[in-house]
Structure formats: structure tokens, C-alpha cells
Amino acid sequence: MSTEEAGSAHESGSAARPYVITAENLTKTYGDVTAVDGISFSVPAGESFGLLGPNGAGKSTTMKMIGGVAQRTSGSLTIMGLDPEQHGPEVRAHLGVVPQQDNLDEELRVRDNLLVYGRYFGLPISYLRPKADELLEFAQLTDKAKSKVDALSGGMKRRLTIARSLINEPRILLLDEPTTGLDPQARHILWDRLFRLKEQGVTLILTTHYMDEAEQLCDRLIVVDKGRIMAEGSPASLIRDYSTREVLELRFGSERNASVGAELEGIGERLETLPDRVLIYTHDGEAALEEVSARGLRPLTSLVRRSSLEDVFLRLTGRSLVD
Amino acid sequence: MTEPSFADEVKERPTSVPPLRAHSPEVSAAKARRWGAFYYAEQVLRVMKGYGWSIFLYSVGQPAAYLFAMGVGLATLVDTGGAAAFGGVSYITFIAPALLISAAVMTAATEFTFPVMDGFKWRRVYFGPHASPLTPEQIAGGQIIAVTVRFFLQSAIYFVIVALFGASPSGWGWVSILVATLAGLAFGLPLMAYAATIKEDKGQFAMVMRFIVMPLFLFSGTFFPLDTLPVAVRWVGWISPIWHGTELGRVVSYGYEESPVLTIIHIAFLLGLAWLGWVLTKRQFARRMGQ
Numbered sequence: 001m002s003t004e005e006a007g008s009a010h011e012s013g014s015a016a017r018p019y020v021i022t023a024e025n026l027t028k029t030y031g032d033v034t035a036v037d038g039i040s041f042s043v044p045a046g047e048s049f050g051l052l053g054p055n056g057a058g059k060s061t062t063m064k065m066i067g068g069v070a071q072r073t074s075g076s077l078t079i080m081g082l083d084p085e086q087h088g089p090e091v092r093a094h095l096g097v098v099p100q101q102d103n104l105d106e107e108l109r110v111r112d113n114l115l116v117y118g119r120y121f122g123l124p125i126s127y128l129r130p131k132a133d134e135l136l137e138f139a140q141l142t143d144k145a146k147s148k149v150d151a152l153s154g155g156m157k158r159r160l161t162i163a164r165s166l167i168n169e170p171r172i173l174l175l176d177e178p179t180t181g182l183d184p185q186a187r188h189i190l191w192d193r194l195f196r197l198k199e200q201g202v203t204l205i206l207t208t209h210y211m212d213e214a215e216q217l218c219d220r221l222i223v224v225d226k227g228r229i230m231a232e233g234s235p236a237s238l239i240r241d242y243s244t245r246e247v248l249e250l251r252f253g254s255e256r257n258a259s260v261g262a263e264l265e266g267i268g269e270r271l272e273t274l275p276d277r278v279l280i281y282t283h284d285g286e287a288a289l290e291e292v293s294a295r296g297l298r299p300l301t302s303l304v305r306r307s308s309l310e311d312v313f314l315r316l317t318g319r320s321l322v323d
Numbered sequence: 324m325t326e327p328s329f330a331d332e333v334k335e336r337p338t339s340v341p342p343l344r345a346h347s348p349e350v351s352a353a354k355a356r357r358w359g360a361f362y363y364a365e366q367v368l369r370v371m372k373g374y375g376w377s378i379f380l381y382s383v384g385q386p387a388a389y390l391f392a393m394g395v396g397l398a399t400l401v402d403t404g405g406a407a408a409f410g411g412v413s414y415i416t417f418i419a420p421a422l423l424i425s426a427a428v429m430t431a432a433t434e435f436t437f438p439v440m441d442g443f444k445w446r447r448v449y450f451g452p453h454a455s456p457l458t459p460e461q462i463a464g465g466q467i468i469a470v471t472v473r474f475f476l477q478s479a480i481y482f483v484i485v486a487l488f489g490a491s492p493s494g495w496g497w498v499s500i501l502v503a504t505l506a507g508l509a510f511g512l513p514l515m516a517y518a519a520t521i522k523e524d525k526g527q528f529a530m531v532m533r534f535i536v537m538p539l540f541l542f543s544g545t546f547f548p549l550d551t552l553p554v555a556v557r558w559v560g561w562i563s564p565i566w567h568g569t570e571l572g573r574v575v576s577y578g579y580e581e582s583p584v585l586t587i588i589h590i591a592f593l594l595g596l597a598w599l600g601w602v603l604t605k606r607q608f609a610r611r612m613g614q
Contacts, residue, residue, distance in 0.1 A: 030614070069453055071613050080348075089355050089456035093348035097454035103447045107370045116366045120455035122354025123345055131343050164451075169345040 017044035020172055020203050021066060025075035028061050028227075035061040037227035038075065045171070048204040050214045050221035052309065054319065058227040059207035060100055063176045066205065068092050079172070093121060096165030100176040100207075102157045104149045110160060111136060111145040118167040131167060138193065139163040155186030162193065173197060175206040179213060191216055211309040223309075223316055230316040235309055242315045243307040244269055246285035250278045250292065250299040260297065267291045272314060281311070355456035363452055363465025367438075368472060382426075382477040386484045389422050390415060393546070394488060409548070412492075412577050419490040420499055420572025421545040421565070423481050427474050427503040428565050431511030432536045434470045436528040439518035442466075443611060450612075459608040463515070467601070470511065471504060478503035491576045498575040502593075506568030509593040510539075512600020519607040539563045544570070567592045 021043040028036040036058040043049045051059045064070035065077060068084030068091045077084060084091040105113050114132040115125070123131075136142045139159040144152060152160065158178065165173060178194070179187040194217055198204055208214050214221055215235045223230040223238070231238055248268065252260050254276060261273050268282030282288040285304030292299065313319075345351075355362065371378065394415030401414040409417040442449035442462075449462050457465075478500040485491050491499070514531065521527055542552065542559040543566035549557055560566035567589040573579035574586060 067454055069450075069612065087352075088458060089359075090348065090352040092454065093351035093355065093456045095454070099450065099454065101447065101450075103451045105366070105370065105448060105451065106446055107373055112369065116369060117451065117455065119362045119365055120355065120359070120452050120457050121345070121351040122358060122362065122456075123351070127343060127345065131345070134343065167345075168348070168351060170348075 017046060019043060020045045021049075021077075021079055021205065023062075023066075023075065023077045026062065026065065026072055026077055027074045028058070028065060028070065029073045034227050036065070036072075039222070039224070039227070039229050040075075041222055041229070041232070043203060043205065045203055046201045048198050048206070048217055048219045050218035051205075051207040051224055052209070052211075052214045052218075052221050052313070053207075053224035054209055054317075057224045059224055060176055062224075063174055063205070063207055067095060067097050067174055093168070094170060094172055096168065096170035096173040098158075098161050098165050098173070098175045098178055100180070102161050104157060104160060104164070106149045108149065109145070110141060110147050110149060110152070113149060113160065114164055114167055117164045121168040123168065128167070135163040135166055138166070140189065153186075155182050155189070158182060158186070158190060159193070162190070166197075170202070172203045172205065175204065177207055177209070179208070179210065187213075211313075214309055223313060225317045225319075231312065238309060238312045239307045243311040244281040245283045245307060246281075246288075247305055247307050247311060248280040248282060248285045248288045248292075249301075249303040249305065250280065251276065251301045252278065252297075252299050263295060263297060264292065267295075279311070279314075281307070352456050355461075359457045359461035360464035360468055363457060363462050364468035364472070365465075366452070367466050367469035371469065371473065378473065378477070379480075382480045383484065385426060386422060386481045390419065390484065390488050390490070393418055393422075394490060408551075410573075410577075410579055412579075413490075415488060415490045416492065416577050417573070418546060419485045419488070420502075420576050421543070421569040423478060423485065423499055423503050424506045424565055424568035424572055425540050425543075425545060426481055427478055427507035428510045428539070428568075429536060430474065430477060431470070431507040432514065432528075432532055434473065435511040435515035436518045436531065438466065439515055440521060440524060440528075443519065444522070444524075449608075453612050459612040460605040462612075463519075463604050463608040467508070467512070467515070467604075471508065474504040474507040475500065478507075485576075493576050493578050496576040499572040502568050502571045502575065505593045505597065506564045509564040509568070509596040509600070512597050512604055514600070516600055516603035516607050519604060519611060539565050564593060564596060 019042045023042070024040045025038045026036055026040065027034070027038050039062065051062060053059050061070060065072050065084070066079060068079070068088045071085055079091045080094050082091050105116065108116060111132050114135060115128050118128040118131065133142070136145055139162060141156060141160060141163065144156065149157065149160070162178070175194070179190050182190065191213070194204060198217070204217065206217060218235060220232070220234050221238070222232045231242060233241065251257070257275065257278055258273055260278065261271060264271055264278065264280065268280040268288045270281040272279040272281070280288050289302055289304060398414035452462055453459065481503070482491065482497060482500050486496065518528070538559060542556060543549070543563040544560050545565065549560040549566060552560070570579070570581065571586065571589045574581060
């Protein structure tokens, strides 16, 4: 399969979109540790696909296998119809990769980082010079073109890494925790850039442990825990299937949260007791709160909110995403 | 090259400006398979250029200082003892090839250690190109090509200075530039393979410098012929790339007479060591980056 096919299929509409990535029973073990435990998924061209899970769930390992830089232990995997272990350079030529840890060349200047990286794809300097300028503008780094990488902030480095990953105009972009460690403003700038790429039809594969990021960027995602897929679907459908419309959060103080559970029995559809708060899953949060008051319970604080992917994760694994 | 790409839909440019287009992934992969090591060498050389002046000054200053101290200063004492001990040539002529080879080996000891650690661990510079079409073997190869260029240039500068001191009487003296480059690789590539296995820096490279490079430098027939040493320590010279390189250097720079069999052994030893180092290095790079 060539880029051309994937590209044209995308234009012809979602129904005919071919799969650009197919994984079946993908497994990776390091010694006795099973990092990825038989996961299967397929990603059609142009989709924005997320792997959501806590640290150590096997997301990065999966990304490395897709990126053709880590060997799988068993199972099958194809990227653009090619096995990354047989056709590493061909597969990697299709991809743009944003690793979890920035690995920019700190000894080169900002713009030179893009030029040098483009050379790895055999791209001519006559293409790379204007392309680098275009990408610097895209990443809002034009005025930093001649700076040393050292001098950039965390958010700028991240944007430069993303710009670098686009130098070969990839149709598939792998992003491993693209916004971890960034401040909210930097995250929003990044999300905006990624959304533009999505609009251009680039297939995005991203890992994250941020709910809001997954909700913002992903058309579809898999929830991964301990190397296995716990659930799969769009953010909205996951919430619909695994949670209720609203959640009532109550805090009674750390000592009382656990003991008050029995008194809340029967309110809402489901009750979840966490060390710092009690969650009541219900389709109507306000009504549930009235019921709590009617039973004579006086929480220190209460909050009614919409269900989120965090609740889905909690339901599926019994744990919060960010420990 | 001109396969239609998504670049068209990406950019809305004025029609007068032709749209920027990357060549297809297939072309990228084919080019990278063929030239990948050179692409990476280009990167390493660009980084080296950043501290080019210090490399240049080191390349000029070190030989000048050594040749002056040993070849001029020490030689006034040594040469009175008669040139016969050094095969009928002046002391400076005797040690110049040794210093040339030793300089390349010492450069190897820095270029094939810390940068490798930097690639895998400190700044993880190998992992950027690793995500591109380049293979681990090409990344190792590219670094070796770049360092080979440095060996060559540095040795050429060294040779010019030696020649200015009048210490390379033979017309074949320039061949010692190639010998020094080969000796640098013969010592450096096995060291690179070792450096690629190190996961944690516990001062191993300083130990290599103190307990391998320095003894080799002192006991490789550098400052006096190897056969003046007791037999018990002569083996240090026999396994030393500095000794094999130096003997070759002496043959080409002043017609030092040795059996042609020995000359072949020197060349074979240096080539063999470099080849072994390369095989181990690429295996270790592939192993460490494929996890």
C-alpha cells in the first residue's frame, strides 16, 4: 500500500478508508514482565486514535512497536501494509514521531534541528530550507530559529519536536504523551496545532493519561491497563457505556468518607468511595444532591459535574489514571 | 520523486509559488537505505563544527608542544648517545610517527566513549534519528565516518607540522596520515562497542584512559624501541594498536627497515581489530536500540 492510496481513500469518505495500522494479539515482554499483553486494534486513515491509560500501562511500548523501533515478542502488526520488523526504514519513512522524552539535538540551533532531521529522509536542502521556515511558523518558533535549543522553554521544545516530526510530511503522526509536563497555555497551543493536522487528514496516534486531552483530540480510543485493552470506543460512547450522565462528588472529610457509604445507599445508580471523596453516579446530579440533604447528611463540599473518561477509567480499573 | 502527496491539500499558496513537496516515503526509505550512514555522519560533523576551533587548536597545539619538548628539548640529550639506537635517525624523526599515531588513538578514546554515552543515555541523541528511516547500524556507521574524517584531518595537520620540523624525510611520509587514521579506528571501534554496552557511567572511561590508553602510549615503542624493554612487558606493545601503527609509520616516514612479514602483520592486526570492533559495535547498537 502506498501513501497515495491511503490519501485518496481518505478523500473518498470515511466508509472506504483503509486501515493504516493493524495490530493483532500484539505482545511484548521484557524478561518476566509483560508490558503489552495481546492487544488488537485497527486504525483507519485520517482517524485520531488514542491510547489512554496510567503510567506503565504499555502505551509507550505499543508506540515503539508501531514506530518500528522496538521488536514485538509475538502477534502481528502492519503499518501501511508493512511489517515494521521486516521493513523498518520503509515504515518509519511514513511516520512522524513525537517521543515521550524530547530528543532534540541540543548542540544545534533550532532551525538546524529541522534541517538535519529532514536529511535523514534523504530530503534535499532546496526542499528543507523553505519547509523548515514553514514549520517554524506553524510551531510559532520563527523568532527562535537561530536560538540554541537549550534556551527554549519546555513548551517550545515540545512544539519544535512536533515541527521536526512533520518535516517529511508524514500521513501518520505518533505522539507519545505530547503535553505531559506542559503548562495549560502551552497545552492549548499544542492541541490547536494537532487539531489542524487532524483537519488536514493526518492520522494521529496518541497516548495520554489526561482525560481532557483524549476527549479533545481523539475520535476513538482504547483504554489500556496492565498491557490489556479494557474498553474501546469514542469518548462519548465510552462515557455512555461505562458511566452515567452526571456525577455528584461529595466530600465529608477524609475520616468520614468511608463510613458514610451505607447512609448513601440507594442514591443514584452507583457509588464509588475514594479516599478523598465519594462519587455518586446518576443521570441527575442535582436531584441526587437533594436526596443527600433530605437524608440529613451534610457534606463539607459538593459538586455536580458531567461524567468524564476519568470515571470510565475508574469504573474499569478501580483506580485513578494519574496516581 | 514527483508522486502526488498530501502537500497539495495542506497548503494554500499563491499559484505562482510551486507548492513544497516532500518526496514519497518510498523514496525516503530507498535513499536512507543507501545513504543513511552518510546522513548521520553529516549531523555529527555539523555538531563537531560547533567546536571546530578547539579541535583545530588541539590538533595544531598538541603536536607542536610534543615535538618541541621531546624532539628538540629531550633530543639534545638523547641524540648525543648516538643515532644508532634509533635506527640511524634523529630522535625527533624516531618519535614523530609515534606521536602522530598516539594522537589519533587518544582522540579515539574521547570520540568513541562520551559521545556514545550521550547517544544512548545522557541526551539520547541516537533516538531522534532512530525514529527516522535510519537503522541503528547506520547511526553507528555515521558516527564512525564522521570521526574518521576528524582522524584524517587532524593527522594531516599533525603531519604538516612534523614535516615542518623536518622529521619526515621519506617521500612516502604522508601515508602515515592514513596509518594514523587506521590506528585510531583499530583502537576506537572495539572501545565504541564497549561504550555501547555501558548503561551507567561509573567512571569507566576515565579508567580506560588511565589503565589502557596511558600504558599503551608509554610501552608501545613510542619513546624508545620496543626491544629495549624486558621481554616480560614487551607483549604490551604486541597487542597495542599504537605499536603496530607506529612501526608502520616509521616504515613510511623514514624507511625504517623491518621484515615485510611484520609490515603485513601490522596492517592485518589494525584492520582485524577495526573490523572486529565494527562487528561488535553494530550488533550492540542494534540490540540496544531494538528493545
